Amino acid sequence: MINNLWLHPSLILILGAMALPFFRGVLRKPFLLAIPTLAFAAVLFMPRGTFGVFQFLDWYVTFGRVDNLSLVFAYIMTLMCIIGTLYGLHVENEFEHMAAWFYVAGSLGVIFAADYLVLFLFWEVMAFSSVFLVWFRKREQSLATGYRYLLVHTAGGLALLAGFVLRYQATGGDLSFGPVGVDTPTLSTYLILIGFILNAAVPPFHAWLPDAYGEATVSGAVFMCAFTTKTAVYALARGFAGMDILVPLGVCMALYGVVYAVLENDSRRLLAYHIISQVGYMVAGVGIGTEMAINGACAHAFAHILYKGLLFMGTGSVLYMTGKSKFSELGGLYQKMPLAFLYTLIGGLSISAFPLFSGFVSKSMIVAAGFSEHIYWAAFLLMLASAGTFLHTGLKVPYFIWFGKNNCSAETWEKAADPPWNMQAAMIIASVLCIFIGSYTPYLYNMLPYPVHYEPYTGYHLSETLQILLFTALGFFLFTKKLAPEATISIDLDWFYRMGGRGFLWLARKPIQWADNAVSEAYRYLGLFPLMTTARFWSWFDWHAIDGVVDGVAKVVRGAGGQVRKVQSGQLQYNIFYAVSIVALLVTLYVFSS
Amino acid sequence: MIVKLIDFFRDRLRLVIRLCYGGLALLVAWDALFVDKHHAHTAVEHYPGFWSLFGFVACVLIIFVSKWYGHLGIMTREDYYDK
Numbered sequence: 001m002i003n004n005l006w007l008h009p010s011l012i013l014i015l016g017a018m019a020l021p022f023f024r025g026v027l028r029k030p031f032l033l034a035i036p037t038l039a040f041a042a043v044l045f046m047p048r049g050t051f052g053v054f055q056f057l058d059w060y061v062t063f064g065r066v067d068n069l070s071l072v073f074a075y076i077m078t079l080m081c082i083i084g085t086l087y088g089l090h091v092e093n094e095f096e097h098m099a100a101w102f103y104v105a106g107s108l109g110v111i112f113a114a115d116y117l118v119l120f121l122f123w124e125v126m127a128f129s130s131v132f133l134v135w136f137r138k139r140e141q142s143l144a145t146g147y148r149y150l151l152v153h154t155a156g157g158l159a160l161l162a163g164f165v166l167r168y169q170a171t172g173g174d175l176s177f178g179p180v181g182v183d184t185p186t187l188s189t190y191l192i193l194i195g196f197i198l199n200a201a202v203p204p205f206h207a208w209l210p211d212a213y214g215e216a217t218v219s220g221a222v223f224m225c226a227f228t229t230k231t232a233v234y235a236l237a238r239g240f241a242g243m244d245i246l247v248p249l250g251v252c253m254a255l256y257g258v259v260y261a262v263l264e265n266d267s268r269r270l271l272a273y274h275i276i277s278q279v280g281y282m283v284a285g286v287g288i289g290t291e292m293a294i295n296g297a298c299a300h301a302f303a304h305i306l307y308k309g310l311l312f313m314g315t316g317s318v319l320y321m322t323g324k325s326k327f328s329e330l331g332g333l334y335q336k337m338p339l340a341f342l343y344t345l346i347g348g349l350s351i352s353a354f355p356l357f358s359g360f361v362s363k364s365m366i367v368a369a370g371f372s373e374h375i376y377w378a379a380f381l382l383m384l385a386s387a388g389t390f391l392h393t394g395l396k397v398p399y400f401i402w403f404g405k406n407n408c409s410a411e412t413w414e415k416a417a418d419p420p421w422n423m424q425a426a427m428i429i430a431s432v433l434c435i436f437i438g439s440y441t442p443y444l445y446n447m448l449p450y451p452v453h454y455e456p457y458t459g460y461h462l463s464e465t466l467q468i469l470l471f472t473a474l475g476f477f478l479f480t481k482k483l484a485p486e487a488t489i490s491i492d493l494d495w496f497y498r499m500g501g502r503g504f505l506w507l508a509r510k511p512i513q514w515a516d517n518a519v520s521e522a523y524r525y526l527g528l529f530p531l532m533t534t535a536r537f538w539s540w541f542d543w544h545a546i547d548g549v550v551d552g553v554a555k556v557v558r559g560a561g562g563q564v565r566k567v568q569s570g571q572l573q574y575n576i577f578y579a580v581s582i583v584a585l586l587v588t589l590y591v592f593s594s
Numbered sequence: 595m596i597v598k599l600i601d602f603f604r605d606r607l608r609l610v611i612r613l614c615y616g617g618l619a620l621l622v623a624w625d626a627l628f629v630d631k632h633h634a635h636t637a638v639e640h641y642p643g644f645w646s647l648f649g650f651v652a653c654v655l656i657i658f659v660s661k662w663y664g665h666l667g668i669m670t671r672e673d674y675y676d677k
Contacts, residue, residue: 262660263669338596371635379635387652463629464639466621468649474618475653482657488669498675 006051009039010105017101036085040078065114068449073111073234076302080226087426088219096136100223102129107227115175116164127153133220149212160195163188182243199232201276207494214269218316225312226305233282233301242289250284251381258388263490267315285366291450296365303358307350310430314344317419322412327485332406336416341402343427350434352390358437361456387472395476
């Protein structure tokens with residue numbers, strides 16, 4: 001049962017991360033590329049089965065459940081780790097690479113975990129390592145953003161913990177992680193669900209995502225956009241397939257992200273809102289729960305990791321070169337950064353599900369599953385959201401950065417140029433994969449957990465998709481002015497804890513401190529004053545009464561001693577005489593009195 | 595090369611726009627005349643150009659509803675949280 005020959009890819013990444021500081025100079029870059037490649041190879045040649053079973057206290061914990069579902073996620077995540085590390089190859093700060101690898105190790109750990117203990121361990125590793133990717137941006141606001149991210153994820157982790165502890169109690173000691181029984185949900189089911197959907201950024205638990213991803217470092221955001229939400233999609237697909245409530249939640253997500261993406265002025269925050277939208281498709285797919293829908297959710301997660309990584313790399317290279325990410329400070333850059341434009345456009349066409357690009361073969365599977373289960377409202381609303389996807393990510397992002405009104409300052413314009421070779425190489429790999437997945441369907445379809453009976457390239461599907469996309473483009477160009485960037489931020493549900501936190505500080509500063517002062521004052525008058533008075537009395541009493549008594553006794557004893565001294569002459573025969581006379585007198589008195 | 599290509603199209607913007615409109619018309623015509631709608635799931639999808647209308651209306655709805663919502667006070671000054 002215990003097979004220690006099985007090498008956990010997380011272990012490769014964790015050991016690699018710890019060894020990284022020892023590889024300096026010319027060895028650094030080869031080492032940076034070797035470790036994720038090794039992890040990818042470990043996944044590529046991994047046999048199916050159960051591995052890494054250890055006894056821990058009263059339980060057996062399982063680190064390695066390798067089946068179709070876990071393999072497809074592990075494959076794309078280790079592949080993305082190679083691409084992300086290549087993209088950040090120039091980063092000097094070794095701790096940033098270490099944080100990224102620990103983060104990927106956390107995701108892989110969750111994906112191979114077969115029980116809640118291991119899952120929870122790696123779940124927390126993910127949160128506590130990825131937060132450094134925000135902190136390493138080192139802006140004034142990065143620290144606060146990181147703490148908010150951590151607080152939200154800790155809360156989600158606690159819900160998950162409470163959920164599986166309750167479940168452990170209710171099932172009489174079952175810790176294994178599998179389908180939770182969505183037909184008879186209990187409190188523990190909902191608590192685990194909250195833990196998972198918080199990481200999937202399902203409203204109302206989503207505001208951490210644009211907050212953190214917009215603030216992360218250039219290469220940190222490339223990692224963050226790939227792992228947390230997709231690990232949560234995996235966990236949902238494993239445990240909650242067919243849970244009805246996920247369909248409306250997923251559709252809400254898909255539309256919510258679209259609405260906020262219209263309002264957003266920061267290109268990376270716009271992409272972050274679009275993650276919420278895209279993960280909405282996957283969550284809805286898990287909610288539909290048929291084999292086709294679960295396949296669709298996995299395929300879309302796979303495609304999404306690549307094209308969203310590509311989009312974050314494209315906008316990240318603009319940020320890296322110019323220091324700007326807001327549309328109101330960019331524009332007209334196609335002459336300066338043509339290649340970055342090309343890669344971002346490929347990412348945009350992929351996310352928009354253009355034929356021959358990856359989204360076309362993945363997203364449509366979820367929508368088709370919705371139609372074939374006759375959940376028409378959900379399918380139509382997801383189609384509506386896909387118009388929004390093209391509108392923002394395919395059109396708004398490239399248009400307002402590389403075309404449109406030139407809002408660049410002279411300094412920004414001067415600095416703008418295509419990024420270094422390693423960033424471009426990473427973007428080329430991601431672009432090629434996006435087109436490859438979209439053009440050659442068996443590559444992705446053969447990896448999916450269930451056999452695929454779906455053909456995306458039909459006349460009807462082509463016509464439907466092209467009509468939606470191209471008429472969306474028509475709408476965009478007719479109303480471009482309406483979408484012109486505005487230098488604003490949008491209030492989202494993080495308002496409650498950002499202002500709530502401020503309210504708490506106010507509460508601490510004003511009423512609580514006032515109450516504290518009042519209690520101190522009251523104590524001074526009611527407590528301290530009588531206490532001092534009593535103390536003064538006792539001090540007086542001690543001084544005059546007790547000392548008086550003691551001194552008096554001492555005086556008496558001394559006086560009596562003086563008198564005794566006068567009586568005593570010091571001669572032995574007189575002493576004996578007095579003593580014998582007194583005894584004789586006492587004896588005589590006793591005899592006569594009795 | 596990419597820059598030259600883009601500039602080539604930008605210099606002939608009117609023509610490009612006309613070609614795009616032509617492309618849209620062709621697409622609707624193709625949908626109406628040749629596409630096999632056997633596998634459409636609902637009745638409305640059989641109308642010629644249904645998805646064109648859907649796409650355009652969706653786009654306009656998203657733009658206007660979102661902006662309306664944003665201007666209700668959701669979009670605010672950038673230093674809102676700094677104070």
